[in-house]
Amino acid sequence: MPRLPTSLLRRARHEHSLLPLLFRTCRDLPSARNELRWLREHILETASPKSPPSTRHQRLYELCLQRSKGKPLQYILGSQPFGNLEILCKPGVLIPRPETDLLTTHLAQTLLSYPPLPPTIHILDLCTGTGCIPLLLHSLLHPSIPHPHIHIHGIDISPLAMSLARKNLHHNTRHLHPSSQISFQQADIFDTEWLNGIKAESSKKWKWDILISNPPYISPHAFNNGSTARSVRNYEPKIALVPTTPTYSSTDAPETGGDMFYPRLLHIANELQVGVFVVEVADMAQAKRVVGMVRERGAWEGVEVWRDFPEQGGRDGTGEVVEVDGRDGRDVRVRGEGEGRAVVAWREGWGGVFEG
Numbered sequence: 001m002p003r004l005p006t007s008l009l010r011r012a013r014h015e016h017s018l019l020p021l022l023f024r025t026c027r028d029l030p031s032a033r034n035e036l037r038w039l040r041e042h043i044l045e046t047a048s049p050k051s052p053p054s055t056r057h058q059r060l061y062e063l064c065l066q067r068s069k070g071k072p073l074q075y076i077l078g079s080q081p082f083g084n085l086e087i088l089c090k091p092g093v094l095i096p097r098p099e100t101d102l103l104t105t106h107l108a109q110t111l112l113s114y115p116p117l118p119p120t121i122h123i124l125d126l127c128t129g130t131g132c133i134p135l136l137l138h139s140l141l142h143p144s145i146p147h148p149h150i151h152i153h154g155i156d157i158s159p160l161a162m163s164l165a166r167k168n169l170h171h172n173t174r175h176l177h178p179s180s181q182i183s184f185q186q187a188d189i190f191d192t193e194w195l196n197g198i199k200a201e202s203s204k205k206w207k208w209d210i211l212i213s214n215p216p217y218i219s220p221h222a223f224n225n226g227s228t229a230r231s232v233r234n235y236e237p238k239i240a241l242v243p244t245t246p247t248y249s250s251t252d253a254p255e256t257g258g259d260m261f262y263p264r265l266l267h268i269a270n271e272l273q274v275g276v277f278v279v280e281v282a283d284m285a286q287a288k289r290v291v292g293m294v295r296e297r298g299a300w301e302g303v304e305v306w307r308d309f310p311e312q313g314g315r316d317g318t319g320e321v322v323e324v325d326g327r328d329g330r331d332v333r334v335r336g337e338g339e340g341r342a343v344v345a346w347r348e349g350w351g352g353v354f355e356g
């Protein structure tokens with residue numbers, strides 16, 4: 001990391017005594033100003049009206065000091081905007097990313113662009129974390145679907161995540177439609193009994209329409225070689241970032257060490273016969289590997305890759321085409337701009353939604 005010019009530090013200190021602390025993490029003056037403003041607003045919103053200015057200033061200094069050490073702003077403020085929602089955040093649970101926000105929003109817009117949707121939609125979110133994906137999908141879908149019946153079920157192995165997801169459900173109740181159902185369950189998606197149970201439950205009267213997941217996808221090599229941000233390594237839960245599964249071996253290629261969840265997710269999607277499969281990935285290289293996994297199973301009518309900004313470039317079928325390693329040797333369409341961010345696959349009957 002390059003050193004900060006002394007002149008900029010002097011300028012920041014002249015403007016406000018606490019700006020140099022934020023400068024260590026923000027690395028530029030406009031960002032430091034914004035964060036100082038947000039922290040001051042947070043103090044005003046949370047401090048007792050009777051607390052003296054000196055107490056508030058001391059609290060502001062403490063928060064700026066935490067931020068200077070790399071603690072994520074979302075953990076300090078306790079929340080993160082996500083679409084039209086405010087998602088509560090706390091240490092031990094992965095912070096929602098803007099890229100996940102864009103992906104979730106684009107998925108909802110894509111579904112709504114091809115009416116009519118089924119009168120009842122069942123969505124399964126695996127590795128749900130804060131619950132941000134189910135909650136945003138619900139808030140975007142329910143106003144536009146006549147007589148909406150949206151059933152969304154979020155799964156995570158972390159009890160801390162489950163507790164926070166349920167708090168976020170309560171925190172965002174104003175966005176929920178009374179006829180919809182959102183639930184969260186603590187479970188290990190690698191557990192056979194869990195899969196058998198959810199399969200038996202759904203097969204009686206209905207089936208899952210969409211499986212979506214933002215799984216741990218950073219390889220152990222990438223986590224440790226400096227390519228993962230220091231604040232992420234030091235403060236966010238490694239279990240939500242780096243796969244740790246029985247199938248991982250230290251002899252696996254470094255670049256594929258983050259792929260361990262995708263075969264399991266595809267197996268679950270196949271067992272539940274979901275219509276649409278959406279998973280986040282780290283980059284285009286990983287996206288191409290996951291596309292290869294999808295095609296090797298042969299159960300999907302189509303598959304494509306969405307970049308960070310999937311809505312850019314339109315839906316006229318002229319997206320970029322890239323070569324994918326796989327048994328069939330076919331290329332895959334890539335939509336949008338930015339880094340490869342998600343792999344989207346669909347079964348027969350859903351092609352009209354995604355192929356337009």
